[in-house]
Structures are given as C-alpha cells and as structure tokens.
Amino acid sequence: MNDNVTSSYNNNNNNSNKRRRQRKDGNESSEKQGGNNNNNNNKTKGLTEIITSLILLDEQEKCESQDWSKIQSEEKGLLDANHKKQTRAMLDYFDDIKGSFDKSDQSDGLRKRKSRAAATTVATAAVAAVAVDSDQKGGGDVAVAAGVGGGQQRRLWVKTRSQAWWDECNSPDFPEEEFRKAFRMGKETFDLICNELTSVVAKENTTLRDAVPVRQRVAVCIWRLATGEPLRLVSKKFGLGISTCHKLVLEVCSAIRQVLMPKYLNWPDEESLRRIKEDFESISGIPNVVGSMYTTHIPIIAPKISVAAYFNKRHTERNQKTSYSITVQGVVNANGVFTDVCIGYPGSMPDDQVLEKSALYQRANGGLLKGVWIVGSSGYPLMDWVLVPYNRPHLTWTQHAFNEKIGEIQRVSKEAFARLKGRWTCLQKRTEVKLQDLPVVLGACCVLHNICEMRNEPEVTCDLMDDEMIPENGLRSGIAVKARDSIAHNLLHHNHAGTSFLS
Secondary structure, X not given: OHHHHHHHHHHHHHHHHHHHHHHHHHHHHHHHHHHHHHHHHHHHHHHHHHHHHHHHHHHHHHHHHHHHHHHHHHHHHHHHHHHHHHHHHHXXXXXXXXXXXXXXHHHHHHHHHHHHHHHHHHHHHHHHHHHHHXXXXXXXXEEEEEEEOOOEEEEEEEEEOOOHHHHHHOOOOOXXXXXXXXXXXXXXXXXXXXXXXXXXXXXXXXXXXOOOOHHHHHHHHHHHHHHOOOHHHHHHHHOOOHHHHHHHHHHHHHHHHHHHHHHHOOOOOHHHHHHHHHHHHHHHOOOOEEEEEEEEEEEEOOOOOOHHHHEOHHHHHHHOOOOEEEXXXXXXXXXXXEEEEEEEEEOOOOHHHHHHHOHHHHHHHOOOOOOOEEEOOOOOOEOOOEEOOOOOOOOOHHHHHHHHHHHHHHHHHHHHHHHHHHHOHHHHOOOOOOHHHHHHHHHHXXXXXXXXXXXXXXXXXXXXXXXXXXXOOOEOOHXXXXXXXXXXXXXXXXXXXXXXXXX
8 A cells, every 4th residue: 555655646746747847848938939039020120120211212312313403404494595695696796797798898899809919919029028138147937928819828938048159150250260160161061051951941930939040950960960969068059958959950961861962972973983983093093993982880879679780799899898880881982972872781780791782782783883893891792893802811912912002992982981980970979869860860971071072171080990801702703803803913014003012
C-alpha cells in the first residue's frame, strides 16, 4: 500500500511538474510571438513615413516647376512685345530715310558722276606725287585707293624702290667706258639691240601703273647675263621686284632668239662660205674649211630628274667637287662669229655623241656640207665633212705639220668660246635659271656674242676647262682618211707647214 501511495504521489508530482513546464513553455512562446509582432509594426510604420515624405517632395517640385514656367512665359511675352515695338519703329525710320535718299538721287545724279571721274584723276595723281615724295625720303610702301569704272574701288600697293643706278647709266652724260664695263658693249650697240627688240618687248601702260620702258627691260637682261649676279642684286640695281627681273630676263632672251637670231646667227650663204674658206686658208693653208667646231660645258644646279645624265665626271674628278653641266656645241667662222650652235644636251655625253644628235649632223647627212670641211678636236671622229688631227703615237713629220695647222684653225673656235664665257659671266657659274629655260638663255648669249664680235666690241676672255674624250671609233670614213693624208702631204711639200714643233 505504501508503495501504491508512494507511486501515486510520485505520479502526481510528475504531472504537476509537467504542467508547470508546459505553462512556462507557453508563456515563453507567447512572449516571443508578442516581440515579433512589435517588430513588424515598427517596420510598417517606418515605410509609411518614407513614402509620405517622397509624395510631399514630388508635389513640392511640381509646384515649383509650374511657378517657374509661369515666370518664363511672362518674361517672353514682355520681350516679344518690346521687339515688335522696336521693329515697327526701325521700319518707319527706314521708310523715312529711303524716301529722302530717293529725292536726293533724283537731284544729285549728275553731280555724283562728275565726282567719281574727278576722284579717279586725283587718285592717279596721288600715286605719282606720293611715289616722288617717297623716293626723296628714301623709299617705302605706298597704298593708294584708285577708282576704276562705274564707281568701283581698287586698292593699289606700290612698293617704291630706288632706280638711281639705272637712271645714272641711262643718262646721256654717263661715260662710255663705264657703260661698256657694265653691259659688255657700247651705247650704240645697246641702242641697236633696243631698237630691234622694241616691237616685241614693249608693253603698254595701264591705269594703275606704268610699264617698264624697253631700254630698262633690255638692260636688266644684259646686265644679268654679263655679271651673273643673283636676281636680288639685279632687283636692287634697277629698282624692280625680284620676280619682275626674272620675268624680264626670260622675256628679253626669248625676244633675242625670235628676232635677232635669224639675222645674226645662221648658216652662211654661198658668198659668205667663199669668204670663210679664203680666211681659213690664209690662216692654215688648208683649203675648203668652212668652220671651226668646239664643245664646252655650262655648269648647272643638280636637276630633279635624270641626275646621272647631267653628272660631269671629268669636272668632278678635277675640281674634287660634284659637278653637273649641259653642253654647247658651236661652229664659228674665221672671225669667231657663231654660224651654228647646238645647246642643251647632258654633260655626261662625249663630244662625238653630241655631234651625232645635232641638227648640223642631220644637215651634213643631207648633203649640205659636201666637199667642205669643219675642223674639230680629237674628241670628234674623222668623217667626210669633219677634219680632225692625227691621234696616234710616233707621228711622222708630215703628220706633225698637219696637226699644227689644224690646231691653228681649232684655236679660233676655242678662243671664241673663251670670249663668249668671258663676256657673259653667267656661263661660268651655276645659274638660277631652270633647266628647261637654259637653251633660250644660252642661245641669247650666243646671239649677243655675234653682235659684239661684228661691231668690234672689246674682248673679255676666261680660261676654258673642257676635257676631250677620244671616241671609240675615231675613223669613220676611208675616203676622209685618204683626203687627210693628201692635205698633210700638200702642206709639207708646198711650204705651208711650219716647223715650230721641231724646236
């Protein structure tokens, strides 16, 4: 029984403890659930407050935007009203001005036309007056507004330069010797050239400026050729622009080639050939010689194309300086006057190749030089019409005598080229003239040389430095070989051969 009571008591205690634990667990669960509910309520309240703030900010921004748009509309309206008001006022004012001008034009039209004509005259006179005043003060730049037909205005810039040197040279009182020293010819020869070229060289004056006179144009060209000075110095001497001087040189050289070359540089006619034969025979004793031939080289600046063709190897080796050149082949009579020239082939070509490409060679093949001789150096081949010295070792007495006489004829052309280069110094130095313009300039030099020679102008010479290259085929005609031997024999046995080579 006690065991039952004890067991019952224990069971009751266990149940009581179990119920207490259940109540405690229930209370704890209720507390946890209540805490979770409180947290959820706090979060919901915070979100509501944020959304409310955003809605208020958006409404405030909309209100401000509406207010700003209203202010802008009001300001724009005021600006438009002011603009329309000002536009109406300006249009009214313009209509008033236009009406007054229309009335004025009707009454003053004739006066304005006369005024424009007078303004043109005054502007032209102002150019001359200011230019004279500037010359007196040492030169300067002058700007003049000149009227040009119909009331249009052109602004003319005139750069005044001193022409004192040319004015002094052009004066009748300028000494003859000084003039000849500057231009390599006397005043009469210079006047002759100017008169011959006037029809081609002269230019007409314009409204804005006077043309350069013919004498000054010719003087610019001849002084440039005679001195070889750069264009900037030519410009200072003659009071002209550099580009103007360059243009004048080419124009006058072209005119010389066009007008004077047919008169002063041409192949002689039958009567002239007869006199030339007599002159050469009196010099050497060799009959039927109509010309002495020589080829010289003119230094140039290295061209932009075909540089190797113009490279002068012999001049480069001798001078230890790279040299480029073009050739000038010329035939002269006994007085040193050119009768034929071939200009412009590259400096690398030997003399015999230049000859083969010349017009003289073509004319000779056509029969022009049949039965006559042109004497050349050892650089040319012996042909039916070209007579050259013997060029072999161990010459006979007869051959030595022949070479001596041939040398006398050959010396005529060599000295003529020495005078050509001495008279026209531009041929001694590398020129500023472009390669394509050089034949015209060199041809003009040859023509001017002939005029000076014919009129017995003083000689000016220089040393020639032209090397001879013996052609690979120096004997091109068996008939010419026999003819040369016959000439040499006749010279010795008719007492025409000298004996200076024996001394």
